[in-house]
Structure formats: structure tokens, C-alpha cells
Amino acid sequence: MEKQTVDPWKWGEHTNSVQAVEVKQVAGTLYCSGQVAIDANGQPSTADMRSQLLQTFQNLEQLIGEAGYECSGIVRLNVYTTSVTEFFTTCTDVYQAWIASHGVKQATTLLEVQGLFAGLTVELEATVVK
Amino acid sequence: MEKQTVDPWKWGEHTNSVQAVEVKQVAGTLYCSGQVAIDANGQPSTADMRSQLLQTFQNLEQLIGEAGYECSGIVRLNVYTTSVTEFFTTCTDVYQAWIASHGVKQATTLLEVQGLFAGLTVELEATVVK
Amino acid sequence: MEKQTVDPWKWGEHTNSVQAVEVKQVAGTLYCSGQVAIDANGQPSTADMRSQLLQTFQNLEQLIGEAGYECSGIVRLNVYTTSVTEFFTTCTDVYQAWIASHGVKQATTLLEVQGLFAGLTVELEATVVK
Numbered sequence: 001m002e003k004q005t006v007d008p009w010k011w012g013e014h015t016n017s018v019q020a021v022e023v024k025q026v027a028g029t030l031y032c033s034g035q036v037a038i039d040a041n042g043q044p045s046t047a048d049m050r051s052q053l054l055q056t057f058q059n060l061e062q063l064i065g066e067a068g069y070e071c072s073g074i075v076r077l078n079v080y081t082t083s084v085t086e087f088f089t090t091c092t093d094v095y096q097a098w099i100a101s102h103g104v105k106q107a108t109t110l111l112e113v114q115g116l117f118a119g120l121t122v123e124l125e126a127t128v129v130k
Numbered sequence: 131m132e133k134q135t136v137d138p139w140k141w142g143e144h145t146n147s148v149q150a151v152e153v154k155q156v157a158g159t160l161y162c163s164g165q166v167a168i169d170a171n172g173q174p175s176t177a178d179m180r181s182q183l184l185q186t187f188q189n190l191e192q193l194i195g196e197a198g199y200e201c202s203g204i205v206r207l208n209v210y211t212t213s214v215t216e217f218f219t220t221c222t223d224v225y226q227a228w229i230a231s232h233g234v235k236q237a238t239t240l241l242e243v244q245g246l247f248a249g250l251t252v253e254l255e256a257t258v259v260k
Numbered sequence: 261m262e263k264q265t266v267d268p269w270k271w272g273e274h275t276n277s278v279q280a281v282e283v284k285q286v287a288g289t290l291y292c293s294g295q296v297a298i299d300a301n302g303q304p305s306t307a308d309m310r311s312q313l314l315q316t317f318q319n320l321e322q323l324i325g326e327a328g329y330e331c332s333g334i335v336r337l338n339v340y341t342t343s344v345t346e347f348f349t350t351c352t353d354v355y356q357a358w359i360a361s362h363g364v365k366q367a368t369t370l371l372e373v374q375g376l377f378a379g380l381t382v383e384l385e386a387t388v389v390k
Contacts (some may be wrong), residue, residue, distance in 0.1 A: 006290075006327040011302025017293050020327050024288045028154045030136075031205045031257070033147050034239030042141025067136040067150050075291045080241055084375050109294030109385045111340055112375035115214050115242035125239045127291070158284045160266075161335045161387070163277050164369030172271025197266040197280050210371055245344050245372035255369045 001026050001073070001129055005105045016099045017108035021075045023129050030069050030128040034080065035060045036120045044118035049081070050090045053122050057098045060124055069128045071102035076109075076127040084112040087122065131156050131203070131259055135235045146229045147238035151205045153259050160199050160258040164210065165190045166250045174248035179211070180220045182252050187228050190254055199258045201232035206257040214242040217252065261286050261333070261389055265365045276359045277368035281335045283389050290329050290388040294340065295320045296380045304378035309341070310350045312382050317358045320384055329388045331362035336369075336387040344372040347382065 006020040007013070037045035037052035038059070045052050064071055079095075081087045087110070099106075116123050136150040137143070167175035167182035168189070175182050194201055209225075211217045217240070229236075246253050266280040267273070297305035297312035298319070305312050324331055339355075341347045347370070359366075376383050 004327075006323060008322055008326045009298075009300050009302070011298070011300075014302070019295075019323050020290050020292045022288055022290045022327055022329075026289070028152055029156070029205075030150050030152045031237040032150045033237040034241075035149075038139075038141070040139050040141075042139070042144070062138050063136060063149050066138045067134075067152055069152075075289075080239070082374075084377065107291040107293040109340070109383065110377055111241075111294075111371075111373045111383075113241045114212075114244050114374050117214065117240055123239065123241075158282055159286070159335075160280050160282045161367040162280045163367040164371075165279075168269075168271070170269050170271075172269070172274070192268055193266060193279050196268045197264075197282055199282075210369070241371075243371045244342075244374050247344065247370055253369065253371075 016096050018105050021105060021107050023075055026129045028130050030067050032063060032126040032128065034123040034125045035063065036117060036123045044120055048090065049086050049121045050094055052120060053091045053094050056122060056124050060126060064128055069130050071104055073128045073130050074104050074106045074126050075129055077106045078125040079108060079110045080113050080116060080123040080125065082113060082115060082121045084110065146226050148235050151235060151237050153205055156259045158260050160197050162193060162256040162258065164253040164255045165193065166247060166253045174250055178220065179216050179251045180224055182250060183221045183224050186252060186254050190256060194258055199260050201234055203258045203260050204234050204236045204256050205259055207236045207238050208255040209238060209240045210243050210246060210253040210255065212243060212245060212251045214240065276356050278365050281365060281367050283335055286389045288390050290327050292323060292386040292388065294383040294385040295323065296377060296383045304380055308350065309346050309381045310354055312380060313351045313354050316382060316384050320386060324388055329390050331364055333388045333390050334364050334366045334386050335389055337366045338385040339368060339370045340373050340376065340383040340385065342373060342375060342381045344370065
């Protein structure tokens with residue numbers, strides 16, 4: 001797979017995403033269900049958003065790994081949260097660290113929604129290629 | 131097209147989706163607009179969510195069929211609803227039955243949104259491959 | 261790339277999207293981050309939704325152009341807004357004109373969300389192929 005990122009504006013350097021990702025000669029595409037903070041027994045978390053995000057990243061990593069893909073292959077990672085303010089206030093460092101540690105260069109759309117499954121407060125929807 | 135599903139956790143067996151779907155050697159991809167309960171004359175439904183979902187599935191089936199694709203080729207089926215609670219209370223059996231009858235194994239993200247087109251209460255966004 | 265549109269219902273002719281787009285033999289796919297009315301210095305707009313949409317289309321055009329793609333290659337263009345009513349009341353002509361001027365034939369899902377980044381009121385998420 002060939003991957004190229006496009007970031008027309010200087011402010012884009014200070015974000016945790018790129019404005020666009022181009023991929024060519026893709027060998028496989030992995031469409032992931034929205035991942036949330038549910039444990040291995042199917043129990044949804046009741047913890048705060050930051051804790052939920054940490055657990056969600058663990059789930060996403062496990063999912064992508066078991067599929068035989070790498071997190072660096074994520075081309076779209078959408079963030080759905082019940083509070084944009086809470087997300088930026090309490091989750092930014094967790095988010096930044098995860099993106100940086102995997103060298104992910106992805107397109108992202110962030111939406112504040114009215115609700116998620118089982119009262120959860122943050123969800124990540126990934127599309128991955130290799 | 132080669133398709134493979136990934137479901138790392140046992141609780142995934144009791145859902146109507148898979149945690150991830152991988153596709154390779156795709157001959158074609160069909161991007162569908164969000165389907166809602168609009169009749170052939172363009173009239174949006176005013177019925178309850180369950181009835182809207184039934185009509186929406188009919189529209190989605192017709193759309194996918196006319197495009198020369200099969201519902202079993204759906205890789206991503208997102209559900210947007212104005213009430214997650216109402217969806218799970220009144221629509222689960224309809225949803226389960228439809229997924230099962232077509233043998234769909236798809237990634238799904240469910241979001242509660244503030245509103246949809248024309249006061250409708252449920253919308254399905256599909257991406258299909260062959 | 262081969263592209264084909266599918267529009268099973270007559271009412272579809274009066275919309276600014278198609279019900280489905282099929283693509284085959286795709287040479288490249290461009291996943292774009294949700295575009296909003298942010299200027300080149302990273303300053304989010306505080307203008308009305310219509311003005312924001314105009315600026316957002318400019319950003320989207322620049323992004324797609326710099327990536328070496330064309331707007332007519334958009335296969336999915338999702339609209340996220342904080343008010344569906346305001347969007348249809350104040351933005352329809354801007355939207356129609358842009359779609360028509362680029363000859364875009366795309367799948368679209370329109371959602372009213374609770375909030376977007378930095379208090380913005382409209383966001384466009386594009387997937388483009390060539």
C-alpha cells in the first residue's frame with residue numbers, strides 16, 4: 001500500500017490528524033465497528049471519559065492487531081463524544097499520546113452526539129488499510 | 131472479493147454486527163446515501179421508529195439490488211437514530227431479523243443524533259462491496 | 261476509475277445527491293478529515309451557517325485540489341450540522357450551486373448533531389476517488 005498525507009494549512013501541524021490521507025494499491029481494507037469502553041465480558045464502563053478513551057484505545061488496538069493490521073494503517077478515525085468540551089479538557093493528552101505512539105496519520109471527524117450505546121461517552125470508528 | 135470477519139470478544143457473538151470486516155480483491159464498492167423511510171413519491175414517513183426501520187430496510191434492499199449488489203456484501207452499516215433507547219426497545223427484533231435473513235456480517239456504529247431529515251427517527255448508512 | 265450512479269426513485273432527481281455511487285478500478289482513495297470554516301491561520305469562523313458553508317467549500321476544494329484529486333471524484337459527502345432547519349433554510353442554494361458547478365454525483369448522509377469543533381455549525385466529510 002502507498003500512503004500519502006495532505007495538509008494544506010500550517011495550523012494542521014498542531015492537530016492530531018491530517019487533513020487528508022491518500023492510499024493507493026491497497027491490499028486489504030478493514031472496516032471496524034465503533035469501539036467503546038466495553039470489557040472482555042461485555043460490560044460497558046461507567047468510568048469518566050478519559051478512562052473510557054484509554055480502554056477504547058486498548059480495544060481498538062486488540063481488534064486491529066487480531067485482524068492482522070497495524071494502527072499506523074488507520075486512514076479514517078472518527079471520534080464521537082457526548083461532550084466536545086469534556087473531550088478536549090480531559091482527553092487530549094491521551095489522544096495525542098496514542099496517535100503519536102503508533103505514528104498514525106489519519107483523517108478525523110469529531111462530532112458531539114446526543115448519546116452512544118449504554119450511556120458511554122466516547123466512541124472511535126476506524127477504517128484501516130494495508 | 132474475499133471477506134473475513136474479526137470478533138475478538140465472546141460478547142460479540144450476541145450482537146448483530148461484527149467488530150471488524152476485512153475485504154480484499156474488491157471488484158466494486160457501492161457508497162449509499164443514508165436511507166430513511168421515504169416512499170416512492172418522496173413522502174417522508176410519520177410512523178413510529180419500528181415502522182420507519184422496516185420501510186428503510188425495504189428501501190435499502192431495493193437500492194442495493196438495483197445497483198447489482200447483495201445485502202450480504204455490506205461491510206459498514208451505520209445506524210443513526212434520534213433515540214437509542216427507543217431503537218433498542220422497539221426495533222431490535224426487526225433489525226436482528228433483517229441482518230440474519232441476509233447473512234450480513236458488517237461493522238456497525240450506532241449514534242443517537244439530535245435530528246435527521248424531515249423529522250425522521252432512524253437512518254441507515256451502508257457501504258457495500260462485491 | 262469507473263463510476264456509476266444509482267437512483268431508484270424519481271424524487272431522487274430533485275435532490276443534490278444520488279442514492280448510491282458505485283466505483284470500480286479505483287486508482288486512489290482520498291479520505292478527508294471533516295472540513296469546517298477555519299481560515300488559513302487556524303481561526304474558526306463565528307459567522308452564520310451560510311457563510312461557514314461557503315468557507316468550508318473553499319477549504320474542501322483547496323484540500324482536494326492539493327491532493328491531486330477532483331471534486332467530481334467525491335463519492336461520499338456527509339453533512340453534519342447543528343441545525344437541519346437552518347441548513348435547509350439558509351444554505352440550500354449555496355449547497356446546490358457548489359454540487360452543480362463541480363458536477364458532483366455523491367452519496368450523502370445529513371445529520372443534525374449536538375455540537376462540532378469550536379462552536380462551528382456545519383461540517384463536510386468527503387471521501388474522494390480517482
